Amino acid sequence: MPLEPKIKVSPLYDEQIDAYGNPKTVVMGRGHFYKYKSLAPKYLPHTLEIIKDRKIFCPRPSQTNDKDEEFKPPVTVGDYSDPIYRARVHRWVRRIATRSNPHALEAQIQHQLSIITQEGLESYAKQLEPEYHQEIENQYRLLSLSDIPDNHHLWVNYADDYAGISFQFFITPEFSTVYQVNYVQSRPKWDLVCDQDMETLSATALTKLDKWRDEREFRVVISEPPLPYGPVLVNQKLDLPIEAFAGIYLGNKINPTIKTLIVDLAKQYLPLVPIYEVAKGSLIKKIL
DSSP states (O other): OOOOOEEEEEEOOHHHHHTTTOOSEEEEEEEEEEEEEOOSTTTHHHHHHHHHHOEEEOOOGGGSSSOGGGGOOOEEOOOTTSHHHHHHHHHHHHHHHHHHOTTOOHHHHHHHHHTOOHHHHHHHHHHHHHHHHHHHHHHEEEEEEESOTTOHHHHHHHTTTTTSEEEEEEEOTTTOOEEEOEEESSOOOEETTOOOHHHHHHHHTTEEEGGGGGGOEEEEEEESSOOTTSOOEETTEEEOOGGGEEEEEEETTOOHHHHHHHHHHHHHHOTTSOEEEEETTTEEEEOO
């Protein structure tokens, strides 16, 4: 069986975590990851496109199978009477002021700081919440993966109960970053004065409720418009280099006609990629 991906842990600062109460690390992986897919008539063209054109669709948050609200954490504020949090708010106000008015006078900024109240911050958070959520919808595109080829939960629920397919990709940092999803008991919070991109990423695209833990999910998160040196999407589709393809796993209940079609296409377009068959109980055998 292929090795599980190598994991790199990048800690976040405590101050960043305190804004959310989220897990204290963002975990990044490299190596082999698996994309489970249905081969039902509605989805079969997507699979054939992956094999023939090496393109894979990366949905917006609202286009995923996850409940929409998991990408919409409530926007909250901390205790403004806390000197540490008050300092964060003041830095946030200065950022906003200088971005909206580069020539803002110190007296103007001091006036804005003087009229801040707890109630005013809470009201502003509620007002901005739909805007914050829309920014995530507009910016993020997601490629959901798992770290093992024999995930029974995913074969049953996302690959037609072993009648579907799973692609094995080898992903390196040179191609893209893969983040491990955090599973939590309750939805995370998104602090109004957050100014850290990794915080935002963690609270929105990298956190799911604990009931989904069996998925063992990792995600490639792609920005549109693209970040400098980041992956570029065309019509929400990511071009995969041929060296990213490391294996094709077919469920043992796959329709024989579709199996023949996929094997023949793989021989033509991905001739060096091995093909395996997977059965319930983690039984994997190489068939090509």
